[in-house]
Amino acid sequence: MQDKKITDLLESFQAIGRTKNQGYTRTVYDQAWCQAQKQCVNIIKELGLVPWVDEIGNLYATADLTWPKEPVILVGSHLDTVVDGGLYDGLYGALAAVLSVSQIVKSGQRMGRPLVAVIFSEEEGSRFDATFTGSQYLLGRHLKDFEHLVDARGQTFGQIRQAAVAALSPFVQTASRLKIAQYLELHIEQGPILEKAGTDIGIVTTIVGQERFLIQLAGQANHAGTTPMDCRDDALRRAVGLLADLYRELAQIPDLRYTIGKVQLEPNVANVIPGLVTFALDLRHQDQSVLSEAVGVVAELVDRYRAKLERTTAVMPTQMDAGLQEEIAGACQSVGLTHQFLPSGAGHDAQVMGEQVPTAMIFVPSVGGVSHVPEETTTPADLENGQRVLTAVLAKLVG
Structure with missing residues (x-):
C-alpha cells in the first residue's frame, strides 16, 4: 500500500x-x-x-x-x-x-x-x-x-x-x-x-472563537382541544418570541455568525400543547470581546423569556x-x-x-x-x- x-x-x-x-x-x-x-x-x-x-x-x-x-x-x-x-x-x-x-x-x-x-x-x-x-x-x-x-x-x-x-x-x-x-x-x-x-x-x-448553548423553555403540556387559549402555558409560543428576538438582536452585532440549527419539541404530538422546547445556538467571531458581547445579549433575552441557558462549548479565538x-x-x-x-x-x-x-x-x-x-x-x-x-x-x- x-x-x-x-x-x-x-x-x-x-x-x-x-x-x-x-x-x-x-x-x-x-x-x-x-x-x-x-x-x-x-x-x-x-x-x-x-x-x-x-x-x-x-x-x-x-x-x-x-x-x-x-x-x-x-x-x-x-x-x-x-x-x-x-x-x-x-x-x-x-x-x-x-x-x-x-x-x-x-x-x-x-x-x-x-x-x-x-x-x-x-x-x-x-x-x-x-x-x-x-x-x-x-x-x-x-x-x-x-x-x-x-x-x-x-x-x-x-x-x-x-x-x-x-x-x-x-x-x-x-x-x-x-x-x-x-x-x-x-x-x-x-x-x-x-x-x-x-x-x-x-x-x-x-x-474563530465559538460559543454554543442549549436554551430550554418549559411550559405545561395539556390537551389541545379542552384547554382554553387563555389558560395555556405554551412553551413553543414563548420560544417563537425568543427566537425572533435573538435573530433581530444578534443581527446588530457586526460580523457575528450565529446559527440556530437544532430544535426539539416535547411531547411533539399534534394534539398536545408543547410543554418543553430546547434549541441550540451557535455563536462565532474572531474577536473575543465581540463574542462576549453577543453572549451578554443572549443571556439577557433568555432571562426575559424565563428560559434556561446551558453553555456546552466555549472556545476562544x-x-x-x-x-x-x-x-x-x-x-x-x-x-x-x-x-x-x-x-x-x-x-x-x-x-x-x-x-x-x-x-x-x-x-x-x-x-x-x-x-x-x-x-x-x-x-x-x-x-x-x-x-x-x-x-x-x-x-x-x-x-
Whole structure:
C-alpha cells in the first residue's frame, strides 16, 4: 500500500456510514465510527506503521512499538461527521496525516523528533452536546467531564465509549497521553475563498472563537382541544418570541455568525400543547470581546423569556503559530504551489491544540465552498496538493 495516494485511501471509506441521502454519518462511538476506526487501523498497518489507541478512542500511528516519551510533532484531524455530512471533512486530514508520516518514515530521513499521526475520536458534537472531546482529552481534560453526557437515545458517553474502545483494543497498542511540541492539521477549507481566488493552498492565520448553548423553555403540556387559549402555558409560543428576538438582536452585532440549527419539541404530538422546547445556538467571531458581547445579549433575552441557558462549548479565538505559517509558505514554494493567508470561520481541533502548543492549519479548496452536506467535494488534484505540502512541512520540522 506504500504507493497509495490520498485519493485511494478516501475511496476505501465511501461505503462506511453512507446514508440514504448519499452523505455520511459517523457520530462518535456509533457502528459506522467503529467500522471506520477499524479501517483506519488496517491502513495504518498496511502503511507500515503501528496503531495505538487511548481511553477516549483517539487513534494514533507511529513508526514502532515504542510509545514516544519525549515531545512529538503531532499531525492529524478527526474521524466523526455531522449528520449527513460529506466524505472529506476531518477524514481527509486524518488519512493524509497517516500517509505523510508513513512516507517520511519510509524515506529513511533521520528524525530529530518523533512524528505521530492522530485521528481524533470526536470533533463535531453531533451525538452529544460537547465538541472537541478527543483533542480536549489529549490536552488533559478528564474523562469524568464527558462521561455523564447523554445522547438522544438516552445512552451515556461513558457507557458507549468503553464498549467502542474495548472493541478496538485487541487490534492496537494502548496509549497514554503524549507530550506535544507542535501540531499541524490539513483540512478542506469548507468555504469559497480559495476556489474563487484560484489559489492552491490556504494558510490559516486565526480560527474563530465559538460559543454554543442549549436554551430550554418549559411550559405545561395539556390537551389541545379542552384547554382554553387563555389558560395555556405554551412553551413553543414563548420560544417563537425568543427566537425572533435573538435573530433581530444578534443581527446588530457586526460580523457575528450565529446559527440556530437544532430544535426539539416535547411531547411533539399534534394534539398536545408543547410543554418543553430546547434549541441550540451557535455563536462565532474572531474577536473575543465581540463574542462576549453577543453572549451578554443572549443571556439577557433568555432571562426575559424565563428560559434556561446551558453553555456546552466555549472556545476562544485562536491565533495560529507565525513560525509554522512561514514553514507552510516555504513548503508551498518548494513544491510549486500558490498560497494565501486566511482566517477560518469553522472550528477545528487545531483551535483546541493551539491553546497549549504551537499549531498551524493547511487548507485546500472546497468546490463551490460547500461543506457539512453530501455535496461536499474537493478535486483529486487539490487533495494531493495538500498532502504533498503537509509531507514537505513535516519533513522539515522533524529533520
